[in-house]
Amino acid sequence: xxxxxxxxxxxxxxxxxxxxxxxxxxxxxxxxxxxxxxxxxxxxxxxxxxxxxxxxxxxxxxxxxxxxxxxxxxxxxxxxxxxxxxxxxxxxxxxxxxxxxxxxxxxxxxxxxxxxxxxxxxxxxxxxxxxxxxxxxxxxxxxxxxxxxxxxxxxxxxxxxxxxxxxxxxxxxxxxxxxxxxxxxxxxxxxxxxxxxxxxxxxxxx
Amino acid sequence: xxxxxxxxxxxxxxxxxxxxxxxxxxxxxxxxxxxxxxxxxxxxxxxxxxxxxxxxxxxxxxxxxxxxxxxxxxxxxxxxxxx
Numbered sequence: 577x578x579x580x581x582x583x584x585x586x587x588x589x590x591x592x593x594x595x596x597x598x599x600x601x602x603x604x605x606x607x608x609x610x611x612x613x614x615x616x617x618x619x620x621x622x623x624x625x626x627x628x629x630x631x632x633x634x635x636x637x638x639x640x641x642x643x644x645x646x647x648x649x650x651x652x653x654x655x656x657x658x659x660x661x662x663x664x665x666x667x668x669x670x671x672x673x674x675x676x677x678x679x680x681x682x683x684x685x686x687x688x689x690x691x692x693x694x695x696x697x698x699x700x701x702x703x704x705x706x707x708x709x710x711x712x713x714x715x716x717x718x719x720x721x722x723x724x725x726x727x728x729x730x731x732x733x734x735x736x737x738x739x740x741x742x743x744x745x746x747x748x749x750x751x752x753x754x755x756x757x758x759x760x761x762x763x764x765x766x767x768x769x770x771x772x773x774x775x776x777x778x779x780x781x782x
Numbered sequence: 783x784x785x786x787x788x789x790x791x792x793x794x795x796x797x798x799x800x801x802x803x804x805x806x807x808x809x810x811x812x813x814x815x816x817x818x819x820x821x822x823x824x825x826x827x828x829x830x831x832x833x834x835x836x837x838x839x840x841x842x843x844x845x846x847x848x849x850x851x852x853x854x855x856x857x858x859x860x861x862x863x864x865x
Binding site for chain 1: 859
């Protein structure tokens with residue numbers, strides 16, 4: 577399994593291949609070595625995660641969320657050398673995002689009375705837990721064929737209509753619902769397979 | 783794992799919509815922006831007139847260097863380093 581991944585990692589890479597095949601630890605190592613394509617992939621891999629924490633768990637308004645988002649990636653870029661375990665990049669980014677969200681909320685609530693301020697600092701822990709689960713599902717999504725990734729992401733994450741999806745993917749609108757259903761079933765198989773003991777992540781299925 | 787039915791997976795996919803494209807683009811461009819920042823700071827240290835121009839009107843001076851300040855992610859850091 578590891579040999580197969582190493583072989584894929586040694587081959588010429590496209591951004592899409594990088595995004596689906598590299599482990600977090602390998603991606604961090606490449607970024608630390610100055611690989612700008614790897615950095616771009618790291619941003620792609622974690623951008624939705626950071627955005628969701630800021631907007632859904634902490635309910636930051638867009639302008640604050642944007643500041644936090646940029647600050648998170650600026651700090652990750654600057655401080656990647658300080659990360660002790662490369663595979664821990666995800667909890668590190670989560671912690672950084674949470675801390676910056678709290679700082680932002682506190683800065684914005686200095687004129688609010690103290691007891692209200694405490695309420696404003698508190699993230700929605702249920703939402704944070706769901707975001708973690710959602711990240712794992714998206715990680716499993718990366719193991720599906722491109723046509724499944726695309727259609728599931730467009731419909732559920734980008735909230736696109738059947739018509740918009742049909743036009744973008746050049747599919748008859750009448751076939752989209754059945755494709756979504758088949759792809760969801762594949763995703764469920766991949767996701768459940770990944771969560772069985774001894775199963776590696778980021779494997780492609782056909 | 784039977785808890786991961788189709789409805790739950792659908793909802794979880796929907797919990798991570800893409801961040802706005804401009805935000806992600808700015809984050810991806812950090813390595814290039816960092817190089818530009820280091821170059822500007824180095825030049826400001828060597829060229830007093832350039833440094834004065836930066837302090838007087840940072841955004842105009844950046845535009846003159848071919849850097850668009852409104853989308854450049856390290857503007858605050860540059861401001862701190864040259865003033």
